[in-house]
Amino acid sequence: MGARELFKIAWQGILSNKLRSSLTVLGIVIGIASVITLMGIGEGAKKEAEKQVQSLGVNLIYVRPGAASNASISQGQGTAPTLTYEDAKAIKETCPSVDEVAAQYNSAFQVQQGEYNTSTTVLGTDPAYPEVRNFHPARGRFFNADDMKECRRVCTIGDTVREDLFPDESPVGKQILIRGELFQVIGVMEKKGANQMTDMDDQIFIPITTGYSTLFGLNTVTGQAVKMVLARAKDGQDLQAQFQITNLLRLRHGVKTPDQDDFQIRTQMDIMQTAQSITGVFSLLLGATAGISLVVGGIGIMNIMLVSVTERTREIGIRKAIGAKFGDILWQFVLEAIILSLTGGLLGITLGMIGSDWIGRFAKWTCIVTPFSIILAFAVSLAIGLFFGIYPARKAALLDPIVALRTE
């Protein structure tokens, strides 16, 4: 018997009980739609995390001083002055895969301007900082190499600081007091918002050399400690750069074995991987939740198919008496199940895409439906029809025609 005939017979079976068929389909629609939507939310979270990590700057390598260990009591990262400004300079000069370096030393200070005052973070860094961080001045300028060399008392302020200190006037060219020291404002940074660690806008940027000589209380004698060195690798050379920095610092610090390392290196890649593994778990959880509703929908199909086989026992007997073979009956019911689940699948995909669009629009959450999730949903609904349809269909095909014909 031809596929078209089988399809027609199956279709007639579905039409013979429209309400029940539609309710069965509904179970699959809900299952597939939730899979599509929740996978979309998971995918959106992944993209969002990637975007945030990217916004910190690309190809970045973070070098931090290692935790000082005092009689086995870890004193926390950044407590030991093991990383110095000299290290940062050496990285810039000797590591060929490193393209820019910005050392950082930060501390919180009271800042005044006229009648306004605020407490904020003062970050001493290098002129390369805007480039490395992908964070630029919106007005005025960032300090340059000359400012550095001459330890000029200039600063570029973040947008939050500007709001606090200069609510009504333009700050460029004005002077502010940082812990009583006079600094001239030469620029205002663009608005960046907060990342996982700090509010990027609530900072004042000064040349790190000026910081050492004025605010930070560190000099060449005590050692010019830095809290972090940000290095930017040349494109595609993240691993080489990481390797070069590690070796350089071990050499400079006289470290003999890796477990004595007094610094820590993390790359953008590490952070990205952490973020991805978190969002991956998130996606998996969402997918699993949706998967449960899909299984429930599949059991619904099996349930209805079993009822349908029982109800149509006599019909099966008649068909067998007039010459239907095992395969004819089997395929009739398997196809019925597949048509139900595929119809549910297609409607579910449509509904899921509409749902994702709404979530994107009204909940302000990026919800991305990938071709992969559509193909997956389609394949899963096909598999459900096959898997949950085959048992009832086999039951029907194995019915003894004599018994079946005797059934009322």
Added chain:
Amino acid sequence: MVENVVELSAINRVYEMGEEPLYALKDLTLSIENGDYVAIMGQSGSGKSTLMNLIGCLDRPTSGRYILNHKDVFELTDDELASIRNTTIGFVFQQFNLLSSMTAIENVMLPLVYAGVEKEQRIMRAQFALQQVGLDQRRYHRPTQLSGGQQQRVSIARAIVNKPRILLADEPTGALDSHTATEIMALFDELVEQGITVILVTHDGEVANRASRIVRMRDGQITSDSRIRSQKNTPA
């Protein structure tokens, strides 16, 4: 000499019910000639329905030999039996057994669908079969829109649409009033004249008397076998 279309020899059909085996058919031997018109009579429980199921290839004997149309049924697979039911045998049931979701012509076409006949051929042959039973005008009616007699005509059309050698009728008039029953029996006469072997199961003596041969059964065995008139038709 007319050849036999059905040859049953030493047939046993045993059901295992508890400890005692139950013999629905016991050492039964029966031959039916091609083109004959046979009535099988007996009370309920006499084994006549079991015999019909065996002849119709819906069931297999526990032991014995059944040669249908020169083929040994015992050796055939389930699918081969299905194929024989489709092409060699036509069934008419007491309860008509039409599919209620289909129109008359769709019901008649169903055996042709399973036989793999092309759609246009199917329609032509189904229309012809409906004409033969005098129901050409009602081909698009559903079973529920037809009277009992009309439904039985549709089921006869379905039984003969694939040109079977044998028509098996199980109490075909059992659910009909006497007037309609007579009409249906007239239809069987016509089919016999066309050369189809008709075997019918009945407990109605009047119905049985229209056949050429009457086989009586009791307790799974044949008690009498009498020819009451010569074969109406002698196929070439």
